[in-house]
Every structure is written in structure tokens, then in C-alpha cells.
Amino acid sequence: MQIFEYNGSAVVAMVGKNCFAIASDRRLGVQLQTIATDFQRISKIHDHLFIGLSGLATDVQTLYQRLVFRHKLYQLREERDMKPETFASLVSAILYEKRFGPYLCQPVIAGLGDDNKPFICTMDSIGAKELAKDFVVSGTASESLYGACEAMFKPDMEAEELFETISQALLSSVDRDCLSGWGGHVYVVTPDEIKEKILKGRMD
Amino acid sequence: MKLDTSGFETSVPTIGFGSSSDMLDELSSVPSFDLPHTKEFDGFQKKAVDMLKHAKGTTTLAFIFKGGVMVAADSRASMGGYISSQSVKKIIEINPYMLGTMAGGAADCQFWHRNLGIKCRLHELANKRRISVSGASKLLANMLYSYRGMGLSVGTMIAGWDETGPGLYYVDNEGGRLKGDRFSVGSGSPYAYGVLDSGYKYEMSVEEASELARRSIYHATFRDGASGGVASVYHVGPEGWTKLSGDDVGELHYHYYPVPPAIAEQVMEEATTE
Numbered sequence: 001m002q003i004f005e006y007n008g009s010a011v012v013a014m015v016g017k018n019c020f021a022i023a024s025d026r027r028l029g030v031q032l033q034t035i036a037t038d039f040q041r042i043s044k045i046h047d048h049l050f051i052g053l054s055g056l057a058t059d060v061q062t063l064y065q066r067l068v069f070r071h072k073l074y075q076l077r078e079e080r081d082m083k084p085e086t087f088a089s090l091v092s093a094i095l096y097e098k099r100f101g102p103y104l105c106q107p108v109i110a111g112l113g114d115d116n117k118p119f120i121c122t123m124d125s126i127g128a129k130e131l132a133k134d135f136v137v138s139g140t141a142s143e144s145l146y147g148a149c150e151a152m153f154k155p156d157m158e159a160e161e162l163f164e165t166i167s168q169a170l171l172s173s174v175d176r177d178c179l180s181g182w183g184g185h186v187y188v189v190t191p192d193e194i195k196e197k198i199l200k201g202r203m204d
Numbered sequence: 205m206k207l208d209t210s211g212f213e214t215s216v217p218t219i220g221f222g223s224s225s226d227m228l229d230e231l232s233s234v235p236s237f238d239l240p241h242t243k244e245f246d247g248f249q250k251k252a253v254d255m256l257k258h259a260k261g262t263t264t265l266a267f268i269f270k271g272g273v274m275v276a277a278d279s280r281a282s283m284g285g286y287i288s289s290q291s292v293k294k295i296i297e298i299n300p301y302m303l304g305t306m307a308g309g310a311a312d313c314q315f316w317h318r319n320l321g322i323k324c325r326l327h328e329l330a331n332k333r334r335i336s337v338s339g340a341s342k343l344l345a346n347m348l349y350s351y352r353g354m355g356l357s358v359g360t361m362i363a364g365w366d367e368t369g370p371g372l373y374y375v376d377n378e379g380g381r382l383k384g385d386r387f388s389v390g391s392g393s394p395y396a397y398g399v400l401d402s403g404y405k406y407e408m409s410v411e412e413a414s415e416l417a418r419r420s421i422y423h424a425t426f427r428d429g430a431s432g433g434v435a436s437v438y439h440v441g442p443e444g445w446t447k448l449s450g451d452d453v454g455e456l457h458y459h460y461y462p463v464p465p466a467i468a469e470q471v472m473e474e475a476t477t478e
Contacts, residue, residue: 005285008285008429029429031429032261032391032428032429032430033427033428033429034426034427034428034429140285175287175290176286176287177285177286177287178261178280178282178285178286178287178429178430178432179285179429200458200463201454202432202453202454202457203425203426203453203454203457204278204280204425204426204431204432204433204453204454204457
């Protein structure tokens, strides 16, 4: 199997009305064998910025630790949180630094920018940014996710509806993928609060 | 489909006494083998097999106990990482008293089991009695042996009840045939063996055995990515086979491990002034 399919993953982010949602599956596997069903793929950078990383699990953890480090330095120097657009450029630069020996992961970045305008983007493993206005996906289940999101997405959804939509899209896509699933993890972020929910999915 | 009997042809002409028995002719001739027409004699077999490399992504199991034979399987078909179906029938009904399980290439298993069913029926018509499980599995093993090295992918168990009682054989695409009491085939088989071996007792009742089979399949679908869907359990008794259950493993998980209801947070209510 390919190296990107060694651990299995599914990450999706969607834009709503002054809010965003980011969701991932919870499986950690070694090819076909499932090792853990509570693997954390989405991490908080600050209250209005989340990053979800799909791909090789060891690079997911290492890259996350490097990004938290860079953001903390930024906070110390600038005395404020990083804007999502800036963070996306930072991630892109860090990934391209390793152009000839890359981190084998695909990040999905979601945040609330100025005026609480939601921002999402995804990248390939060497830092090519893809900004989108509606949804971004990555992982082994990405093709199913594209299909499900395309069908279910509507612009300007409120937080409740957005949560339902992203959960349905995630669960139905990972049910078609051997390497991801075993539950779901959803964050819905509005300017005032972060709602974190675990989804009950098929455990096969 | 004609059996490949080229392995028994010989350059020496046999002297026939007008005997009509094919068997005698084959036994008396000198066996010789056709050599393949290829430049790479050493590696061509492996290459042919790798061309159609289906990882046997499935979990099937069967075991003999006091009440007969219990056969169980999942129902997922996967193409690499993609799940192509969650509702594949992996337990094939060869005839009313014999079952075969499917692991490996779906087309291969379906075709060869149907072919075996035909051969079993022909045997019944020619000999006026049912074929034994041993005989049926031998027929299948010989058919598969003649296609050895051509990339067939079949890992099957033939389970049935004949005059000698319950019978269980494992047959694979290499032409191997093993008689046994407990088998599990597929990528999820290590996980199924773990549960099956620790819970197995010969004196189990039919209910206990079916629950053991269902649990084994469930645990295999949990750990193995290529197994899932519906856990089907069949029982083969003296009267033939019956399907006992077909449970969705997604629901079985929450049946075996229910999620405790979340404790509702206390809501601070404002004291009403009267």
C-alpha cells in the first residue's frame, strides 16, 4: 500500500455563516489492522484556528508540535494570535522547506479571520495551498468525501445545521473506506464558543 | 470447464484392450509435464499470481462441535482501500447439506463453488447417493490444483454433514486441502482465531456456538479494516444447513459495548421570586 495509506485518515472542513466546522475520523491503523480508535487528528492552534492533519501519523504528530512551537513564538513576539491566512502561509513554507524529503501529511486549516469571516484551506504534502469557499477534504477517504460534501453542502448554514451536514458527510464517506472511520470527531467554531462532539459511527 | 489433464499425457502410446475405462488408461501411462513457454522459468508463476493479487480481505470461520458445524462470515468486499460492497454473500450454498465460504477473489469463489455444486449433483445422479464432504472437497482441490500458478485466489472451507457425521475441510488456490475442526480464513482470521480458540468447547449448545461465531466475526471486523458489514451465521446439522442470524456489525458493537448515557449537566436555574 502507498505510504499515505499506511495509517488511514479522513479530514474535512466546511464553511458556514460566521462559523466553521472541522471534522476527522478517529482510527489509527497499521495498514489493515486497527490499533487505536481515539487518535487525535485535529488540533487547536488558538481559539479561532484549528488544523487537521491527515496522512502518516508520525508526521501528523511531529508537524503539529512544530507548528504549535512556531505559533507560540509568534504570540510572544507579536503579542497576539496569528491570523488564519498568515498561518496557512506559515504551514506552506514549513512544508516546502522539506521539499525533497517531505512530511507525508496533508493539512486542513480552518479559522475565523477578521470580522469573524471563516477561512478554510488545504494543502498537499509539499505546501501547495488550495483555498476554497465551501469545503475542503483530505485523507484516504477524500474521493468519497468530495462526493458527499458536494451533494450535502449549502452556503450560509448556521452552526447546528453545519454540524449535522459535516457529520453526515464524514460518516457516510468513511463507511466506504476500509482505512478510516471507527467514530468521528467534530469541532464547530463560532465567534463565541467551540463545540466539540464525538460521533458514534460504524466500528467496522 | 474441462479439467486440465495434460499432465497425464505421455509420448508412449498405450496398448488398449478395448477397455472403456478412462481411469485405467490414465494410471497406466507415464506421467509427464508440459513445460511453460516462457523465457523466465523461475519467476513467471509468482508474476502471474501477483498480477491478480487479491489480498484475501475478509473474515470467514467454521468449526465442528457437538451439534454439527457452525459457519460464519462477514460481508465486506474491498478493492484496495475502497469498500465496494457491504452486502456480499460469502457463505455459498452448494446444496441443501453443504456450505462453502468465500475468501479471496469473489468471481473465483462464486464460479468454482457453483462448478462444485454441478459436479456434486452429477455425482448424485451417477451414483444414486449424496457425495461425501471429503469427496466434494477433493473434487474442488483437484480442480484448483490444475489451475495452480495462474493467479486464482480462493481460500474456502467446505462444511457439510454426510454419513460419517459433520465434515469440515479447508481448500485453497494452491491446491491444498486440510481436514480439521476449526478454521478461519482471511485477513481478519488472526482476530477471529483469538476469540474462537479461547471460547471453544466441543460440548457447546447450538446457541452458545452461534454466539461464539458471531462474536468472533464481530471482533475481526472491529480490528481488521477489510472486514465488516453483516455477520452471517449458518448451522449445518443432520437435516442440512439453516441460516441462524445476520447481524449488522455496526449495531453489534453498541450491543456488546453500549455507550453509557452522558450525565446531564446541572443547569443553574434562577430562583423565582414570589
